[in-house]
Amino acid sequence: MDVKEHFRSPVRGPRFTSVLGLVLLVGMPVLFVTGLLSYTAYNPGLGPPNDRTPDAGLLGFQLFDWPAGPSWLYWLTQSVHVIGGFVLIPVVLAKLWSVLPKLFVRPPVTSVLHALDRLSLLFLVGGTLFELATGVLNTQLAYWFPGSFYRLHYYGAWVFAAALAVHIATRFAKLRRGLRDEGGEELRAVDPSEETISRRGAVALVGAGSFALFAVTAGQAIGGPLRRTALLAPRGGADPGPEQNGFQINKPAAVRGITARDTGEGWRLSVQKADGGTVRLDHAQLRAMTQTTARLPIACVEGWSTGNQDWRGVRLTDLARLVDAGADDDMFVESLQRTGAFRAVYLRANQVRAGLLALEVNGKPLSLDHGYPARIIVPAAPGVHQTKWVTRLTLGRPA
Amino acid sequence: MRLALLLASFALTVYAGIRLLADDWFGVALWFVGAAVLHDLVLFPLYSALDRAVVRKSNYVRVPAYLSGLLLIVFFPLVFRLSPGYESASLRSADGYLFNWLGLTGALFALSALLYAVRARRSATNRRPPDPHSHPGS
Numbered sequence: 001m002d003v004k005e006h007f008r009s010p011v012r013g014p015r016f017t018s019v020l021g022l023v024l025l026v027g028m029p030v031l032f033v034t035g036l037l038s039y040t041a042y043n044p045g046l047g048p049p050n051d052r053t054p055d056a057g058l059l060g061f062q063l064f065d066w067p068a069g070p071s072w073l074y075w076l077t078q079s080v081h082v083i084g085g086f087v088l089i090p091v092v093l094a095k096l097w098s099v100l101p102k103l104f105v106r107p108p109v110t111s112v113l114h115a116l117d118r119l120s121l122l123f124l125v126g127g128t129l130f131e132l133a134t135g136v137l138n139t140q141l142a143y144w145f146p147g148s149f150y151r152l153h154y155y156g157a158w159v160f161a162a163a164l165a166v167h168i169a170t171r172f173a174k175l176r177r178g179l180r181d182e183g184g185e186e187l188r189a190v191d192p193s194e195e196t197i198s199r200r201g202a203v204a205l206v207g208a209g210s211f212a213l214f215a216v217t218a219g220q221a222i223g224g225p226l227r228r229t230a231l232l233a234p235r236g237g238a239d240p241g242p243e244q245n246g247f248q249i250n251k252p253a254a255v256r257g258i259t260a261r262d263t264g265e266g267w268r269l270s271v272q273k274a275d276g277g278t279v280r281l282d283h284a285q286l287r288a289m290t291q292t293t294a295r296l297p298i299a300c301v302e303g304w305s306t307g308n309q310d311w312r313g314v315r316l317t318d319l320a321r322l323v324d325a326g327a328d329d330d331m332f333v334e335s336l337q338r339t340g341a342f343r344a345v346y347l348r349a350n351q352v353r354a355g356l357l358a359l360e361v362n363g364k365p366l367s368l369d370h371g372y373p374a375r376i377i378v379p380a381a382p383g384v385h386q387t388k389w390v391t392r393l394t395l396g397r398p399a
Numbered sequence: 400m401r402l403a404l405l406l407a408s409f410a411l412t413v414y415a416g417i418r419l420l421a422d423d424w425f426g427v428a429l430w431f432v433g434a435a436v437l438h439d440l441v442l443f444p445l446y447s448a449l450d451r452a453v454v455r456k457s458n459y460v461r462v463p464a465y466l467s468g469l470l471l472i473v474f475f476p477l478v479f480r481l482s483p484g485y486e487s488a489s490l491r492s493a494d495g496y497l498f499n500w501l502g503l504t505g506a507l508f509a510l511s512a513l514l515y516a517v518r519a520r521r522s523a524t525n526r527r528p529p530d531p532h533s534h535p536g537s
């Protein structure tokens with residue numbers, strides 16, 4: 001018996017596949033573009049440690065300097081990316097279900113072109129599921145994948161994108177015919193079983209799945225009272241109290257080996273020029289400098305945001321001026337932490353101009369877990385660039 | 400034309416693929432191919448079998464089951480506390496996720512049962528023949 005005769009659902013047909021295909025036709029490029037924007041936001045052009053994929057070669061391009069505003073920019077692009085990913089999962093699963101009969105087509109290969117086409121599909125299906133799996137696991141801090149998330153997810157995205165481009169180019173005409181329910185005979189059931197759900201019902205069911213995933217995760221990006229609706233998202237639920245400054249922590253001091261002694265009276269902030277002198281400031285001297293306030297969120301690559309917080313501290317430009325830094329000098333920020341991929345990071349000149357070295361948030365000094373005595377806060381920068389427990393700022397590059 | 404497109408895409412795939420496979424090539428290849436294989440040859444027969452096994456094949460059972468299963472597939476690392484880094488990084492307990500998922504599952508089935516009851520009631524009311532004694536002049 002032909003394997004195809006096993007697939008008896010009357011829902012299968014060109015129309016169902018094409019409707020799902022249309023959703024992915026819009027959704028997948030959005031995911032790819034927002035993913036590239038997230039890559040850009042890390043300013044990989046400044047080199048390591050910002051560049052997490054230094055061997056990228058032709059794929060390691062940065063098209064433009066990531067802006068230092070508006071304050072919600074990275075929050076927007078990354079929320080669309082992560083929430084969009086969750087929402088497309090049922091659509092991808094349904095699409096795969098709808099074309100499964102084609103996996104068992106006989107003969108498996110009819111020509112060289114056919115074989116190459118099927119190979120491309122392997123990269124498409126593998127790539128899509130690989131990206132979704134690495135992304136979803138990363139948001140839950142389940143680092144089960146074989147390597148660094150940034151490397152796997154970035155290079156995996158290019159494998160996926162190459163296959164997607166071919167797929168769209170070669171199937172677009174079929175999609176248009178399929179929306180009229182034409183063609184696609186290889187999808188329709190040869191001996192359909194009794195209908196248990198209409199095709200429209202099946203589409204509604206996929207939509208319900210997308211809505212369910214949206215509903216249990218969106219609150220962690222939107223924040224405010226809606227955070228409690230994010231019942232399954234890692235950063236939903238309640239925010240901590242004022243002793244932790246009222247917003248959620250990522251990597252407390254203990255995890256990074258920071259103790260109260262490291263940040264006590266002996267702590268100094270070093271500000272230096274790459275080839276020049278150093279200025280060292282203690283807690284009191286920093287507090288004596290002009291303080292500025294800013295209302296800014298911290299938006300994480302994992303797709304959640306702390307929401308806007310009220311920060312207060314010293315302008316990074318004021319600190320840069322202490323060592324006669326130029327207006328176009330980048331700043332290398334170093335933390336007290338001895339572990340962690342982002343214990344040091346480069347800020348571009350535009351970020352230096354827009355950023356603060358925060359000493360207080362929401363009317364209180366930073367808690368130890370939130371980076372006491374000082375942390376970076378820059379508008380529109382990804383969360384890992386808002387360095388905590390800052391100890392040194394270096395302006396400019398060595399000659 | 401299609402051949403040119405395919406070859407161009409394979410060139411990009413190889414370029415990115417070399418870098419993707421640079422460290423743990425076996426692990427990455429396993430995940431990549433395994434993802435496709437696992438879904439098509441393991442997960443699909445599994446959810447087909449589950450679908451057939453559902454008693455009464457009623458949509459009032461299938462729909463909440465599908466939604467609950469979907470949420471579980473996506474969030475099982477948190478729900479089953481399989482993510483050891485989560486609690487130390489966030490200082491939050493992962494205990495609540497199993498409870499939330501069970502609660503959501505219960506709510507979905509309860510909502511479905513409610514809809515079923517409402518529809519069953521409505522169809523029963525529609526089917527009842529008009530009372531001959533209640534019409535004056537008939």
